Amino acid sequence: RIIPEQITVITTDTRNATWHNFTRFKDAEKGSHISGMSELKKYFQRFGYLSIPDNQNGNFTDVFDTQFESAVMLYQQKLGLPVTGKLDSGTISAIMSPRCGVSDTGPRIHSTKH
Amino acid sequence: FAYFYGRPRWERGSPMTLTYAFSPSNMIDYISLSEIRTVFERAFSRWALVIPVNFAEIEDYESANIKIGFFRGDHGDGEPFDGVLGVLAHAFSPENGRFHLDEAETWAVDLEKVKSKVAVDLESVATHEIGHVLGLAHSSVTEAVMYPSLRPRSRKVDLKLDDVEGVQALYGSNPNFKFSSLLESENSSNKG
Secondary structure (H helix, E strand, O other): OOOOOOOOOOOOOOOOHHHHHHHHHOOOOOOOEOOOHHHHHHHHHHOOOOOOOOOOOOOOOOEOOHHHHHHHHHHHHHOOOOOOOOOOHHHHHHHHOOEEOOOOOOOOOOOOOO | OOEOOOOOOOOOOOOEEEEEEEOOOOOOOOOOHHHHHHHHHHHHHHHHOOOOEEEEEOOOOOOOOEEEEEEOOOOOOOOOOOOOOOEEEEEOOOOOOEEEEEOOOEEEOOOOOOOOOOEEEHHHHHHHHHHHHHOEOOOOOOOOOOOOEOOOOOOOOOOOHHHHHHHHHHHOOOOOOOHHHHHHHHHHHHHO
């Protein structure tokens, strides 16, 4: 007796869940205010494009300000993307791609042996 | 190509031999150790082909120059891993030698055999992280091994001109290395 082959298709999102949420910032530009943008700023801080803010609690705001625009431009330059200063689809796609944890610009993981 | 701040490199005389070892306790069990060894041997040999540095595997993890292991979440170095995809791995600049891979990834040594949509090619990541261990930072050249991102199910293991020029500026050239062989390889892959 031949038993029909059962095929189970498991679909898995190919992007990290946290970073996948960044799609909602697509097309944001300087002056935008989008709830949760501080998370994206943390991403930029993690990989060396933004410094921790000087405000009292050291928290990022949800405003696409001049400093963030500079960070986006630096990111685009560093990743070989068109430098627009906006969160265009190519930039968002690059941000969501799996990557190495070493900082792109700063000495975040730079260390010497002790 | 780019370097870490201060342009650190290994200082071990010439010819230089760097030892590496796998963690006795932080490994994955769905790929055999012999397969992992083979993958890393190939990855190290690519760099050894272009610079006068040899890499030798040893058993003693603690005394190895380069310490390789798979870790999950917060593993004590201040750079916690984040689960599936996101950050895949990280390594420290010379002469630290720590080389960490995110245990949560679906690591693959043969993408033909692993069907997962989130499979990550171990050899590609290993080759990239060895570049960090040697002192290279991230490159802006999309095709370079030292470019910071890698899509799931993709493979990037061949050093490009940018990678080679960067690492040779740190360590000099392997006397047996010929740039023409690299250019031939790049031309053939472009045609492909």
